[in-house]
Amino acid sequence: MAVERLVVIGGDAAGMSAASQARRLKGPGELGIVAFERGHFASYSACGIPYWVGGDVEGPEALVARTPEEHRARSIDLRTRTEVTEIDVAGQRVRALDRDSGETYWTGFDKLVVATGARPVRPAIPGIDAPGVHGVQTLDDGRALLDSLEGTAGRRAVVVGAGYIGVEMAEALLNRGFEVTVLNRGAQPMATLDPDMGRLVHTAMDGLGITTVNGAAVTRVLTGDDGRVSAVATADASYPADVVVLGIGVEPETALARAAGLPTGPNGGLLTDLSMRVRGHGNIWAGGDCVEVLDLVAGHTRHIALGTHANKHGQIIGSNAAGGYGTFPGVVGTAVSKVCDLEIGRTGLREKDASAVGLRYVTATIESTGRAGYYPGARAMTVKMLAEYRTGRLLGVQIVGREGAAKRIDVAAVALTARMTVEEMTALDLGYAPPFSPVWDPVLVAARRTVAVLRRAGTA
Known part of the structure; x- marks a missing residue:
């Protein structure tokens, strides 16, 4: 009898938690597991990247909970630097691209886990893709930012956005000895708080020497003669920059899933049932930053990108994919x-x-x-x-x-x-x-x- 195959798209918290839990419940003679990760690393703490950039923790290895080699030693066929470019739902297969060799190939599945995560929001403005402008979501992103910081003689940094990522990156850059300006389109930093509480954060940032400009929507990234970022412009002013970090937030990475016809919600995340099974698809699960979750207080779905949820999703998905049982009831937004x-x-x-x-x-x-x-x-x-x-x-x-x-x-x-x-x-x-x-x-x-x-x- 043929061994069932579980294919996992995404090698971080949700994906590898699902693969690991499924392997704990079923051995390689019962279930084959293939996982695809487009980056170099797997099972890492993205939440730790600002502290690595700021010099508080070593990295990137210190942020890795389990290496690709350790996963492979547990009979999980983890293929790094390999990006899934297409999901064929009807044919139960995925097309993968080896990013080093350029080879493409199809891999069949009996069960599929979509754990494609989230991507940093990059507003569609001139110059946003210039060298020196960084989104920070993966360890590869963190390494690229550190290389940029070490490669510039200037010490002026602009952070676009003042949410969790923006505030944490502002501190990291301050710790690196940069002069930091935060451009925030809202009335106060930390839009996840009410403005009266966000004002307390603003006051504290000012006291630390971080310049926070509220009501400052970025309209353009300016570049020098070498093509590298030189300043960030708003409608009212221009702020010199040797490096720019995007801290506007993230959005679910669901382009692949949408192209395959999988259902998404009002926030762009995949929709699942309580077992994390994608709605309308009996053999496909999704979890982590690419899904929407039920807000138990508000009563509707939200997109919340947090490693705590992703790891729980993975445990539940792995159990269910291996024939066990688990549910994820929702969150309160902590x-x-x-x-x-x-x-x-x-x-x-x-x-x-x-x-x-x-x-x-x-x-x-x-x-x-x-x-x-x-x-x-x-x-x-x-x-x-x-x-x-x-x-x-x-x-x-x-x-x-x-x-x-x-x-x-x-x-x-x-x-x-x-x-x-x-x-x-x-x-x-x-x-x-x-x-x-x-x-x-x-x-x-x-x-x-x-x-x-x-x-x-x-x-x-």
């Missing part, structure tokens, strides 16, 4: 980041998210500290909380502060998943000791304040 010593956390809905899905809400914002006020090193922390009008159900939390701020968001993430009210949250039995928290943890203080706001509104 994310953390930092810029130098400022920590940023968010989960659930922002004010505009709640309004967009028709939810009425109240908000409360409190100032507290991450430790008991009398304990050495106590630093300020701001917590903003949203709750549904009348019911008091928690809708979202944002936290900006110093040490201990970011991971407090996990308490709110659990409360959101459990659909707790803010009044129920006030009774949570959280850990306390002066080095770690005031008697009333900042999250609980915010919950109490939100309850008070609800009561004043006559809803609690």
